[in-house]
Amino acid sequence: MSTLPFGLRPPVEGLRVTGEAARETPPEVIELSFDIHGMGSTAAFALQDCAIRMMQIGQALTSMGIPQTDLQAGAMTVRSSQVPAPTANLLGGLRPLLNPGLGSFGSIVPFTPALPQARQTCGYDVSSSVKVSVRDTARLAEVVDMVMGSGANVLASFRFRLHDEQALRRALLEEAVREARDKAEILAAAVGKSVGRPASIDEDFRVYQPHPVYADGNTQNLSVMPTFPASITRYPFMGGQLTFLASVSVTYQLQ
Secondary structure, three states: OOOOOOOOOOOOOOEEEEEEEEEEEOOOEEEEEEEEEEEEOOHHHHHHHHHHHHHHHHHHHHHOOOOHHHEEEOOOEEEEEEEEOOOOOOOOOOOOOOOOOEOOOOOEOOOOOOOOOOEEEEEEEEEEEEEEEEOOHHHHHHHHHHHHHOOOOEEEEEEEEOOOHHHHHHHHHHHHHHHHHHHHHHHHHHOOOOEEEEEEEEEEEEEEOOOOEOOOOOEOOHHHOOOOOOOOOOOOOEOOOEEEEEEEEEEEEEO
């Protein structure tokens, strides 16, 4: 009796079918992630600078009506900033550079080895992040301006999502299983068999983020987007759709 390598399952005999279910829906929540940096001559000053910036951002967002439950602070990291330290020539009059490689009679001329370069700390940099859930998508630009103006350094990322994605996930998986069952019954009937119990099932669930869609219905490259008058305060594209895709692969026994 042959044995399979560790982690591999024996093949399951039966009828293997795939079912899929997809849904497109407009996003309900936009998650923004900002990077925050604080600097100081000591680690304590840098930590204080970063903490003050985060406090200012939290107060600014709270004043806009965003609850504390929609704010999430990330972990802090501390890093020292170093520069080369000035070094004295400890080897007397020897030059700290290579002399010509050969002397007048072919002998190798001694040279001074390079000195190890010391470094000294000139300050500290503290980095952290804050994640904001914007539930009123029409206020996206207002939130970005408020956070950047309150001390954030970089808009690191953004993600679209729904209020309750678990309910949609469950519904799509159930729909995909029904489609797989329908396929199996059609194929089994074509060969004079009937579908029995499922022997194995694998599932996959993916979420595709929306792309900006312009008024002509085409997805454009933002890097070549033409300039717009300053009087236009809204984005020159319509909001895209979130795409949810559930896929199941089921192996049924045939009877």
